[in-house]
Amino acid sequence: MGKHLRIAGAVLVSSTLAIAGCSPSTGGGTGSAGSGTGTVKMVLWPGPEGDAMSKVVAQYNAGKGKSDGVKVEMTLLSRQDTYSKEATLMAAKSSDQDIYFVASYNVGQFAASLDPLSEIDASNYFPVAVDGLKYQGKQYALPLDVSNHFLLYRKDLINALVNDPAQKSAYEGIALKATGEKRDPKPPAQWDWTDYEAMAAYFSAGTNPKSPTQYGTILQTKNLLYNTMVWDDVLWGMGGSWTTPDGKANLATPEAEKAIKVYADIYKNGWTSPDSSQAEFPETQAALKSGKAAFAVQWSAGFAELNDKTKSPDVAGKMAIAPVPGQKTHVHALAVALNKYSTNKAAAKKFLSYLAKPEAMTVYAEAGGIPAMPKVLQQKANVNPAFLMIAQSIDKYGYAEPVFPKAFQAYSKLAEDLSGAWLGTTDANTALKTANEDLQGLLK
Amino acid sequence: MSVQSKAGARSAKWVLGAPLILFSAVFVAVPVFQGIQTSFYALTLQQSSAPFAGLQNYRDLFSSPDFLNAAKFTIGFALTVTTIETILGFALAMLVNRTFPGKKIFFTLLLVPIMVAPALLGVMFRLLLNGDIGLVPALLDKVGLHIALFAPDSIIPLLVVLDIMQWTPFTFLIIYAGLQSFPTDVLEAAQIDGAGRVRTITSVILPIMKPILFAAVFLRLIDAIRTFDVIYVLTAGGPGTKTTTLSIFIYKTAFESGEFGLAAAGSTVIMIVLLPLIPLLVKRIARQQGDLA
Numbered sequence: 001m002g003k004h005l006r007i008a009g010a011v012l013v014s015s016t017l018a019i020a021g022c023s024p025s026t027g028g029g030t031g032s033a034g035s036g037t038g039t040v041k042m043v044l045w046p047g048p049e050g051d052a053m054s055k056v057v058a059q060y061n062a063g064k065g066k067s068d069g070v071k072v073e074m075t076l077l078s079r080q081d082t083y084s085k086e087a088t089l090m091a092a093k094s095s096d097q098d099i100y101f102v103a104s105y106n107v108g109q110f111a112a113s114l115d116p117l118s119e120i121d122a123s124n125y126f127p128v129a130v131d132g133l134k135y136q137g138k139q140y141a142l143p144l145d146v147s148n149h150f151l152l153y154r155k156d157l158i159n160a161l162v163n164d165p166a167q168k169s170a171y172e173g174i175a176l177k178a179t180g181e182k183r184d185p186k187p188p189a190q191w192d193w194t195d196y197e198a199m200a201a202y203f204s205a206g207t208n209p210k211s212p213t214q215y216g217t218i219l220q221t222k223n224l225l226y227n228t229m230v231w232d233d234v235l236w237g238m239g240g241s242w243t244t245p246d247g248k249a250n251l252a253t254p255e256a257e258k259a260i261k262v263y264a265d266i267y268k269n270g271w272t273s274p275d276s277s278q279a280e281f282p283e284t285q286a287a288l289k290s291g292k293a294a295f296a297v298q299w300s301a302g303f304a305e306l307n308d309k310t311k312s313p314d315v316a317g318k319m320a321i322a323p324v325p326g327q328k329t330h331v332h333a334l335a336v337a338l339n340k341y342s343t344n345k346a347a348a349k350k351f352l353s354y355l356a357k358p359e360a361m362t363v364y365a366e367a368g369g370i371p372a373m374p375k376v377l378q379q380k381a382n383v384n385p386a387f388l389m390i391a392q393s394i395d396k397y398g399y400a401e402p403v404f405p406k407a408f409q410a411y412s413k414l415a416e417d418l419s420g421a422w423l424g425t426t427d428a429n430t431a432l433k434t435a436n437e438d439l440q441g442l443l444k
Numbered sequence: 445m446s447v448q449s450k451a452g453a454r455s456a457k458w459v460l461g462a463p464l465i466l467f468s469a470v471f472v473a474v475p476v477f478q479g480i481q482t483s484f485y486a487l488t489l490q491q492s493s494a495p496f497a498g499l500q501n502y503r504d505l506f507s508s509p510d511f512l513n514a515a516k517f518t519i520g521f522a523l524t525v526t527t528i529e530t531i532l533g534f535a536l537a538m539l540v541n542r543t544f545p546g547k548k549i550f551f552t553l554l555l556v557p558i559m560v561a562p563a564l565l566g567v568m569f570r571l572l573l574n575g576d577i578g579l580v581p582a583l584l585d586k587v588g589l590h591i592a593l594f595a596p597d598s599i600i601p602l603l604v605v606l607d608i609m610q611w612t613p614f615t616f617l618i619i620y621a622g623l624q625s626f627p628t629d630v631l632e633a634a635q636i637d638g639a640g641r642v643r644t645i646t647s648v649i650l651p652i653m654k655p656i657l658f659a660a661v662f663l664r665l666i667d668a669i670r671t672f673d674v675i676y677v678l679t680a681g682g683p684g685t686k687t688t689t690l691s692i693f694i695y696k697t698a699f700e701s702g703e704f705g706l707a708a709a710g711s712t713v714i715m716i717v718l719l720p721l722i723p724l725l726v727k728r729i730a731r732q733q734g735d736l737a
């Protein structure tokens with residue numbers, strides 16, 4: 001059975017790679033196992049991370065790689081299917097690739113096909129990013145690119161509200177009606193989730209006809225695992241989490257109910273576009289770029305584009321960045337890991353050790369990546385204005401969801417169970433109860 | 445024909461058919477066999493060896509509300525779109541089955557949707573229908589129609605409309621090809637007998653076109669049951685599991701959950717349901733053609 005599956009899987013993935021113009025080798029590298037030389041094959045996905053990594057690989061091959069006797073070849077799979085193709089390779093126990101591309105949310109799932117990287121120095125990284133890649137106490141991957149969330153907002157609109165007494169008075173009335181609480185307009189860095197709701201109401205034309213934007217915000221509520229990560233900020237911000245300290249599912253709680261209510265209130269009251277039900281990263285960017293929404297919780301990667309005059313002519317220069325309300329941000333690392341079935345591990349480890357050094361990650365940052373090293377982010381603030389905020393925010397407000405073998409499945413399952421409740425179309429208590437049972441089943 | 449030439453014809457049949465047989469064996473029979481075999485093992489990414497699970501994957505599958513919901517949605521969706529697409533395809537084929545200026549251009553434009561990769565079409569729809577930057581909502585707004593196309597209440601009708609836009613040309617093409625070989629003397633006889641347009645369609649064209657319509661319905665139905673690309677790109681099966689098709693369920697089970705055994709069981713069930721339809725279709729067409737001859 002195992003042999004047949006391995007062969008079928010290898011044929012399937014080899015065909016896919018060949019069609020994509022990335023003909024795989026028959027082994028992990030041209031160097032023998034443990035010799036520490038030869039070709040190292042690595043998988044990554046396209047986009048900013050793949051682009052930045054290609055510069056790092058080129059630099060390594062032209063310099064340190066020569067003295068190491070190692071040449072790295074990188075294959076970019078599709079952004080949608082990288083993990084599924086890797087999963088097929090892993091199920092087939094393939095040695096075609098030496099280094100896999102993984103993430104905090106699936107390292108537990110893939111751990112059985114990876115070798116621990118305990119001997120590589122990980123002290124330069126954010127501790128939260130390193131911890132998110134540990135499974136059962138062992139380091140299975142090295143952080144490459146770090147992702148977290150921010151509140152991206154229109155500083156022209158929010159500043160005008162905060163500084164104009166007439167607007168302030170109108171805001172107080174709308175905030176009281178929307179949230180049942182008396183609220184003053186505050187700078188975004190001081191918002192909690194009630195302020196977020198009140199602001200969303202104020203900047204929605206349906207509630208405030210004088211609003212300069214059609215909607216206050218845009219929520220990412222598509223049934224998508226990445227949207228669970230965004231909603232988790234509300235949950236953590238309310239004091240909740242996925243699990244109890246002893247590792248049991250902990251979603252049927254008042255904190256989780258409150259977190260659902262924030263989303264459902266915003267959606268049902270029309271403070272976000274009705275199309276948010278299918279929104280994720282690109283739709284959020286589109287809503288902010290078009291000037292239809294005043295603010296949103298968005299991935300850190302979105303900020304630079306919104307302030308780029310060529311890409312966002314309507315809002316560039318007007319966007320600012322603040323910590324997520326509730327001062328909790330999900331952090332995950334996109335990472336590189338060593339294939340347990342690689343036949344060229346020693347050479348692969350040489351390259352992985354190189355990646356763990358600030359020199360390599362400086363090249364990565366200069367090429368558009370967001371390295372998980374605070375020192376590099378601070379030194380390269382001139383490359384991306386968000387780097388300093390990322391460094392501070394991850395350090396102060398970052399949290400990582402628990403790592404377990406079925407964590408990837410859990411993110412998807414929670415999106416599936418809760419996305420209806422986020423929109424207020426299914427009962428929050430029932431959805432949370434189902435989510436809690438599903439999570440408990442996956443934690444086992 | 446001599447005995448020798450009969451034997452030669454038989455050999456030629458096998459020789460000429462060999463590439464297709466070989467291709468089918470390698471790329472169809474082997475993966476199908478592996479898939480069925482996998483469905484009897486508890487193969488997951490977390491386990492390096494896959495223990496034999498017997499029928500457990502099938503038991504899990506049929507007790508899974510997610511699978512049953514996906515089956516329910518898929519059947520409803522497939523029946524709805526197939527019915528509408530066949531009716532529209534027939535109407536279009538009748539409309540185009542005559543000479544008129546610009547017919548070639550009209551014909552070409554009609555076929556464009558089936559020439560575009562479904563996943564790409566999904567991405568295009570995602571941009572075109574986006575409430576903030578999409579062309580379609582902007583045009584609808586201009587005429588006073590403020591419809592949120594991706595809202596939970598409108599998402600299923602939207603998916604049906606998009607499928608109809610994409611696949612009606614397919615049924616049209618099959619039916620149009622049938623009309624091209626329609627016996628004109630029968631139509632002339634109906635005309636001489638004084639049959640009107642509606643009577644000609646219901647009493648002459650539809651009965652004779654039955655095998656073609658049957659083929660269009662079955663091919664489209666089988667394909668609609670396997671629907672994945674556009675829905676996955678647009679909704680990923682949500683909100684909740686509202687638009688999860690069987691294919692999306694299987695994809696998520698395999699590649700998000702890493703439960704290959706369970707996913708293989710799902711694929712096997714779909715195959716078992718769909719496979720008997722093929723010989724039925726072939727038999728039906730052959731019988732109808734025999735009746736006509």
